[in-house]
Amino acid sequence: xxxxxxxxxxxxxxxxxxxxxxxxxxxxxxxxxxxxxxxxxxxxxxxxxxxxxxxxxxxxxxxxxxxxxxxxxxxxxxxxxxxxxxxxxxxxxxxxxxxxxxxxxxxxxxxxxxxxxxxxxxxxxxxxxxxxxxxxxxxxxxxxxxxxxxxxxxxxxxxxxxxxxxxxxxxxxxxxxxxxxxxxxxxxxxxxxxxxxxxxxxxxxxxxxxxxxxxxxxxxxxxxxxxxxxxxxxxxxxxxxxxxxxxxxxxxxxxxxxxxxxxxxxxxxxxxxxxxxxxxxxxxxxxxxxxx
Numbered sequence: 001x002x003x004x005x006x007x008x009x010x011x012x013x014x015x016x017x018x019x020x021x022x023x024x025x026x027x028x029x030x031x032x033x034x035x036x037x038x039x040x041x042x043x044x045x046x047x048x049x050x051x052x053x054x055x056x057x058x059x060x061x062x063x064x065x066x067x068x069x070x071x072x073x074x075x076x077x078x079x080x081x082x083x084x085x086x087x088x089x090x091x092x093x094x095x096x097x098x099x100x101x102x103x104x105x106x107x108x109x110x111x112x113x114x115x116x117x118x119x120x121x122x123x124x125x126x127x128x129x130x131x132x133x134x135x136x137x138x139x140x141x142x143x144x145x146x147x148x149x150x151x152x153x154x155x156x157x158x159x160x161x162x163x164x165x166x167x168x169x170x171x172x173x174x175x176x177x178x179x180x181x182x183x184x185x186x187x188x189x190x191x192x193x194x195x196x197x198x199x200x201x202x203x204x205x206x207x208x209x210x211x212x213x214x215x216x217x218x219x220x221x222x223x224x225x226x227x228x229x230x231x232x233x234x235x236x237x238x239x240x241x242x243x244x245x246x247x248x249x250x251x252x253x254x255x256x257x258x259x260x261x262x263x264x265x266x267x268x269x270x271x272x273x274x275x276x277x278x279x280x281x282x283x284x285x286x287x288x289x290x291x292x
Contacts, residue, residue, distance in 0.1 A: 001042045003075060006068040008035040009047065013065050014136070016048075016055045039064075066152075066273035069137050073275040089279050090119045094133055094142030096197055097222065098161065098239040099266060100124030104143065111286055118279050126220070128195030134271050140280045142269040143287065145197035155267040159291045163198050163262040165255040166226070166243060167235040178258045181209060188234030190217035190225045197264075202237045205260060226252060 011021040012032065022032040040047050047061035057065070077089070095104045100122065108120050123133060133139045134153055146155060165184055173179050173187070185206065191213070192199045206213045216234055219225055225236040226243060229252055246252050268284055270276065276284075 070275045077277045094130040094139040096144040099143045102241045126195040127197035146265045155269045157265040159266040166252045188216045190234045190236040191215040193220045
């Protein structure tokens with residue numbers, strides 16, 4: 001068995017289709033099937049099962065996939081390092097909306113000053129999608145809120161953050177001295193889309209209080225929620241960093257809750273089965289130092 005066998009196996013894991021994997025590798029479907037058969041014979045396991053013309057990865061296949069990702073990543077780093085002694089290569093970073101909007105450009109600018117040969121690619125998305133990409137080896141690491149659901153992912157806090165409830169200045173809650181979570185649950189609530197960390201966290205708070213939230217607006221855009229608040233369409237729950245300037249200008253106001261802590265942590269998230277290359281390791285160190 002060779003490294004090429006492992007690469008073919010990983011393509012099949014990604015596509016769950018022998019023909020599609022072959023197309024990406026410029027191989028015929030029989031050649032791909034033969035390579036998978038050779039890997040199975042080498043390890044004496046079944047890597048894929050077929051039901052109703054659909055391919056499913058087995059538990060043994062999932063275990064081999066984790067090791068194969070590590071081995072192939074390590075080999076790629078060796079190739080890059082030996083061919084070019086300076087730090088180079090690619091870094092694929094996932095970022096939630098807050099970090100992607102307010103922080104990631106600062107990290108990249110600083111890193112590029114030190115390592116100009118490294119190509120950095122960023123995917124900004126909601127936390128659920130970022131976790132999927134980490135699990136599928138589409139990212140080297142991610143910067144996001146502490147809402148990791150996958151047991152294969154490790155997280156490390158690097159920065160404090162908070163959520164805020166925002167309203168238009170004339171909202172009746174702005175005139176109350178004490179506002180509770182139950183008070184805002186009776187308002188028209190505007191939330192981010194399902195899968196966004198800020199929404200997941202807020203809905204969990206509601207769940208613990210036996211309150212079911214039914215948002216009248218859902219949006220992947222914080223700007224859309226802010227504009228809706230300005231038009232008196234309801235109150236919204238958003239990350240503070242994304243509305244800081246609007247709050248300072250007074251176009252919207254923050255409603256502070258007396259019975260709920262809306263603080264949260266931002267974290268560095270990695271897949272424990274993925275090898276961390278030297279460029280990635282240095283970028284993570286830079287993020288730690290930025291807020292240290």
